[in-house]
Amino acid sequence: MSERQQFTGRRAFIFAAIGSAVGLGNIWRFPYVAYEGGGGAFIVPYLVALMTAGIPLLFMYYAIGHRFRGSAPLSWRRLGGGAESIGWWQVGISFVIAVYYAVIIAWAVRYIGFSATEAWGEEPGAFLIGQFLQQAEGDAGFDVGLSLVPGVAIPLALIWVFALLVHWRGIQGGIARISMIFIPLLVAIFLVLVVRALTLPGAIDGLDALFTPDWSALTDADVWVAAYGQIFFSLSIGFGIMITYSAHLKRKTNLTGSGLTVAFSNSGFELLAGIGVFATLGFMAQASGVAVGDVADAGIGLAFVAFPTIISTMPGGAFFGVLFFTALVLAGITSLVSIVEVVLTAIEDKFGLSRNASVFGVGGAMAIVSLLLFPTTTGLNLLDVLDAFANNFGIVGAGLASVITLAWGLRRLGVLGDHLNEVSSFKVGLLWKLMVGLVTPLILGFMFVSQVISRIQDGYGEMPSGYVALYGWGSAIGLLVIAVILTLIPWRKGVVAAHDTGQGSTPQPGKEA
């Protein structure tokens, strides 16, 4: 067993898991979802979702990886033959998300530099789409081409070089090490941003908009679904990351105690981000003479259009901008490496590849796909449609398949619960089984079915239906087909059986043969 293929302790694991969970969504998704979902009243469905789905699912995935000691496909295979497909589905989703997620980090890298000179001028939206991303207009934007935009491709290549070096250094020497540096740095930067934002005129109006409770929102089913969705996406559950990471933990590791720390760190950070983002939006609203609701936004629009506008208006905006986009890069990279690791460990397990071969062969292939498809004049629409389908069908679908298979198909929740209690301080029991076996299948099932109906009836945004069919539905269904094909490929002799159920030393992922 290679030493660098195991976390040296739970502290390293906790930082790596927080690094995975805290990503772009904490900064640019949570604040808007909370604002839209009843403001201060949103804390109720949010905490209910955290307790009834987020934390129980986190424990479940930790238990799978730690008990069955493998990558997502290998752990699922050891749970029960056909369940391996769920693991490959998670690997496929991770592949797709990694190749476009890296691109957004590359944008953020460029925006650190743009902040220093406020390069976007008077029109940050037009600058982003036209001058920086050089997106083709009209129908041409839906012809996927290979016309590279060097201003995006070069930082993207550097991001991939950095990520692959981290993977080459391994789970402990690479991923855990950068997480233990980047996460405290990220929190420190965000604290500076929040303090600065709170001293801006109008900041209080922003906080008022974020926290004034609209209790009627609690009777709206959509708000509850949004809260579960936020918890589900934010905690990075469903990707196979937590299975992969916990498989690299020592036998006697406090899984539930660590999981609680990871879950509340993730929520604590997004609450901090919410305060920072809305204090800043309050300033923008006051400077423009409009209501906070008129400037509130999420995602790319918030980070790459609204924030540049604010940075240009604010005294000392350049410094604020450099810090904000540095925070995005730090949060993004620790999440990116966790997603890529799912793919690398899985391929190592199944095909017996060495670390070097998987990092530079498989990781290199991911980098090439990422570089060919996204830093192009047609990359933005492709990123948008893949993101929507990978999240709403991929992650939600794989999460749903996981809980139904475990609780109702294989009926192995008892085994996993016993394992958690054997190694952990915070014990789980009937309540945990009810949450995983009943509550989460219902919630995820509702989210999945309503998304399918909505996409079939309404399409996706303004995109041509043929484009959505090919790249949206095509990618979603394609991942399932690939998952089944990879499951049908036989394992190398002895790999599936080679895990010890006792307390002794056990083979590690990627080192089974």
Next chain:
Amino acid sequence: MGISAVIMMIVALVLVWGGLVAAVVHLSHHPEEVEAYDIDDDGRPDAPPST
């Protein structure tokens, strides 16, 4: 900032950050078990004392 907004901000901070503090305190009360003899605490097993 309205009184209801102030109250809900405090409630959210206390519950979420309080939860984080409680989780960290809980973890600190259950120190990591050392699997092997590890005198220099570097996570790698060391040779046990000869006496």
